[in-house]
Amino acid sequence: xxxxxxxxxxxxxxxxxxxxxxxxxxxxxxxxxxxxxxxxxxxxxxxxxxxxxxxxxxxxxxxxxxxxxxxxxxxxxxxxxxxxxxxxxxxxxxxxxxxxxxxxxxxxxxxxxxxxxxxxxxxxxxxxxxxxxxxxxxxxxxxxxxxxxxxxxxxxxxxxxxxxxxxxxxxxxxxxxxxxxxxxxxxxxxxxxxxxxxxxxxxxxxxxxxxxxxxxxxxxxxxxxxxxxxxxxxxxxxxxxxxxxxxxxxxxxxxxxxxxxxxxxxxxxxxxxxxxxxxxxxxxxxxxxxxxxxxxxxxxxxxxxxxxxxxxxxxxxxxxxxxxxxxxxxxxxxxxxxxxxxxxxxxxxxxxxxxxxxxxxxxxxxxxxxxxxxxxxxxxxxxxxxxxxxxxxxx
Amino acid sequence: xxxxxxxxxxxxxxxxxxxxxxxxxxxxxxxxxxxxxxxxxxxxxxxxxxxxxxxxxxxxxxxxxxxxxxxxxxxxxxxxxxxxxxxxxxxxxxxxxxxxxxxxxxxxxxxxxxxxxxxxxxxxxxxxxxxxxxxxxxx
Numbered sequence: 001x002x003x004x005x006x007x008x009x010x011x012x013x014x015x016x017x018x019x020x021x022x023x024x025x026x027x028x029x030x031x032x033x034x035x036x037x038x039x040x041x042x043x044x045x046x047x048x049x050x051x052x053x054x055x056x057x058x059x060x061x062x063x064x065x066x067x068x069x070x071x072x073x074x075x076x077x078x079x080x081x082x083x084x085x086x087x088x089x090x091x092x093x094x095x096x097x098x099x100x101x102x103x104x105x106x107x108x109x110x111x112x113x114x115x116x117x118x119x120x121x122x123x124x125x126x127x128x129x130x131x132x133x134x135x136x137x138x139x140x141x142x143x144x145x146x147x148x149x150x151x152x153x154x155x156x157x158x159x160x161x162x163x164x165x166x167x168x169x170x171x172x173x174x175x176x177x178x179x180x181x182x183x184x185x186x187x188x189x190x191x192x193x194x195x196x197x198x199x200x201x202x203x204x205x206x207x208x209x210x211x212x213x214x215x216x217x218x219x220x221x222x223x224x225x226x227x228x229x230x231x232x233x234x235x236x237x238x239x240x241x242x243x244x245x246x247x248x249x250x251x252x253x254x255x256x257x258x259x260x261x262x263x264x265x266x267x268x269x270x271x272x273x274x275x276x277x278x279x280x281x282x283x284x285x286x287x288x289x290x291x292x293x294x295x296x297x298x299x300x301x302x303x304x305x306x307x308x309x310x311x312x313x314x315x316x317x318x319x320x321x322x323x324x325x326x327x328x329x330x331x332x333x334x335x336x337x338x339x340x341x342x343x344x345x346x347x348x349x350x351x352x353x354x355x356x357x358x359x360x361x362x363x364x365x366x367x368x369x370x371x372x373x374x375x376x377x378x379x380x381x382x383x384x385x386x387x388x389x390x391x392x393x394x395x
Numbered sequence: 396x397x398x399x400x401x402x403x404x405x406x407x408x409x410x411x412x413x414x415x416x417x418x419x420x421x422x423x424x425x426x427x428x429x430x431x432x433x434x435x436x437x438x439x440x441x442x443x444x445x446x447x448x449x450x451x452x453x454x455x456x457x458x459x460x461x462x463x464x465x466x467x468x469x470x471x472x473x474x475x476x477x478x479x480x481x482x483x484x485x486x487x488x489x490x491x492x493x494x495x496x497x498x499x500x501x502x503x504x505x506x507x508x509x510x511x512x513x514x515x516x517x518x519x520x521x522x523x524x525x526x527x528x529x530x531x532x533x534x
Contacts, residue, residue, distance in 0.1 A: 123469065129401050130431060138400060138469045139527050140462055140498055141483060148460035149485050149496075156458065156510035200460045200483075201505045247438055248424075252485055252494050261425035262492040264437050 005281075006236040007100050008226035009393065010219040011039025012356040015113070017183040017214035017343045025071045027215035028064075028113035031349075032072055035109070039219035040229065044075050046219070047105035050096040051081045052088035052112030052348035064348065065092075068111050078105065086295065086383025087242055088112060089216070089351030090391055094240045096220050106225040112348035113215035133255040144208055144298075146254045148200035151300030155202060158315040160303065162202045164322070166193035168299035169206055169341055171327055176338015178368040181353075183212050184342045207299040212344030216352035218359075235362040237355075238376075239281035239392040245270035254384060270388060271308040275380055278390035279310075286310040289332065290374045291361055293354035295381035296339040305380050306334060309390075328371055336361060336369050351389055354379035358393040400525035404428060405518070407526070411452060412518045414495065414528060418448035425450065425491040450495070452516040453533065454486040457494050459508045471523035480504075484530040486514045500531040507532065 013034025015027035036043055051064030065081040078099070082091035089112040096108035128134040154160040170190055176182040188206065196205040226234050245253075248260035250267035259267070279285055286309060294305035303317035311332050312320050320326050326334040337343070337357040340350070358377030360366040375395050382388035399407065405414045416427035419435040421442030427450060435442035465478040482499035499508070500519055515533040518526045 123467070125468075127469070132428075134469060135401070135428070136496075137466060139521075140466045140470050140481065141496055142462065142466045145460055145462065145483055145496075149458040149483075152460055152505075153458040153510070198461075198463045200462065202460075247436055248492075252496055257497075258427045258495045259493045260436065264419075264422040264424045264440065267492070 004223065005101060006223060006238055007097050007220050008223055008231065008234040008236055009355070009359050010041060010107070010221050010226060010231055010234055011035040011037070012359045013038055013217045014181045014353060014356055015215040016181045017212040017346060019183070020213050022115065022213070024113040024115040024213070024215070025067055027115070027213060028068045028111055028217070029071045031113065031215035031217040032068060032109060032111055035217040035219050041107060041219055043072055046077055046107055046109045048078045048080070048096060048099050048108035050092040050108055050110045051079070052092040052110070052352065053081050053083040054088065054114050054348040055083070064111070084242065084383070084387040085385055086345070086347055086381050087351055087387040087389040088348040090240055090381070090389030091242055093218065093220070093237070093352070093355070093391065094242055097237065097240060100220065100222050107219065107221040109217060109219055110352060111215070111217040112352045114346040114348050115213045116211040116346065132257065136255050136257050139257070141257065142200070143254060144200035144203060146252065147208060147298035147301060148203045149252065150304060151203055151298060152201070154300055154303060158318065160300070160318045162194070163190060164303070164318040165202065165207050165299040166190045167321055168296065168302050169193045171321070172296065172335050172339045172341035175328055175336050175369060176342025179338050179342065182338045182342040183344050203298055203300065209297050209340035210344035212346045214343065214346035214349050214353070216349045216356050218352055218355060235359050235393050235395055237391065238284070238394045239278040239390070241274050241277035241281060241390040242388070243273055243277045244386050246273060269308070270386070271304065271380070271382055274382065274388045274390040275309045275378060278378065278392050282392040282394070284376060284392070288376050289378050291333045291336055291358070291371055291377050293335055293337060293339070293357050293377065293379045296335060296341055297345070299341070302334065302339065309378060309380060328369060333371050336366065336371060347383070351379065351381050351391070354381065355391055355393060362393060362395045397520055397524050397526055400521065400527050405528050406449065407518070409518060412516055412528065413449035413452050414516065416448045416450050416491070417445040420444045420446055425493060427493065427495060451488045451490050454488040454495070454514055456508060456510055456512040456514050457485040457487045458510060459484045459499070459505055461505050471521050471525070473522045482508065484508070484514060486530050498527065498529045500529045503532060
């Protein structure tokens, strides 16, 4: 080994996002087979199956890794399951990288899939005053509350407007319009966004992402293995950051009703910490980035992420947006896949879907979404309970 | 005076109610709600002794939003057409250096809120009659 901590992405595959009402294993197998075919690797050659789990699908801790291995046909691979809320996929990827870099395996399948329940996500039933999730719903604080507080803070601090947020939706809808894996493939005008109902001021229904069914799978390997099968030029994973927050939290995070107190130590931004570690690990900086896939749970949150990724100064993301810099064809395209706006969130698959998009872009296979001269891509996401991730892929 | 929605989370002083947090006696870090396990979360502190700490009842508005639709249970439910949207505030407490969420008093909508405004803590009942803390703009 040359001392490099990179691993190769041999193949990627997805099951289209939607509301298909089927078992999640079915989506996962479709995605895995697509990734295997894309990699040109036979299923029996996979030595490690790394599954991204979710707490849904019947019972907590669904044994994702082994479930998919069985569905693909037990062949004696080592198996692992990662649960990390929205970052489950990245942690599963990190587990595969560790196995590969330690020499325990050469080629691994990383897989995440979800079937989401119908309707809005609801708290568990029963009186549970010790559970912050119960407490916040008891006093009327829902998921959109948090996104709206962050969005309003942008309005108050930086002069962003609801029209800026609508523009994020319009842009992402244009990006996802031709993406065969996107659930919503419809262009929207700013007027249509503005005409949708206010859910949590300043956010409207069309500012907030839905939940979807979907699956994503990635075949990764050592650089030696990639070379051996004639894929020495495959895109590489250069960094996987899955750091925890650092006390004291600067933002009220779902499902909490207060931040940490910063009396003893200064407040820290969790979102900003995620890509910082990724840049450090990859030995590159924000100026090297060609494109980014970020977790737009709300339109306004995409603007926060752009700043957290240091693609502009704090408070300037709306300027980039208005100038068209974050569109396909712009200086630094963001969410070329269409993002969560076009996909809806399929929790254990979403972080892997972000890596799939970067891979297609870096290979020049993104079809009508293709950006020019893609060399380095970065992802960012954040979920519940101090989970988040940022992955860097380079050509 | 009616009952609080949770006992021990705030004082029932109807003129000047206060949220009841806890404070690490070693490093001074505040917690709201009170820390359930007796170990300070400051990574540099091994504190295991906490005192009850009534929190500042005034702070500055950090951000705000509203609930345009009725939240799901366990939020006390009313018939759909009787639901009144309410504003929600995130208020920064200077002494405690923390941000605390809560509803804004009935009758005050987002249009009358602005970041940096002075806010104070009051008690108001929810639709089930149980008292909860709320934030109210003040001078």
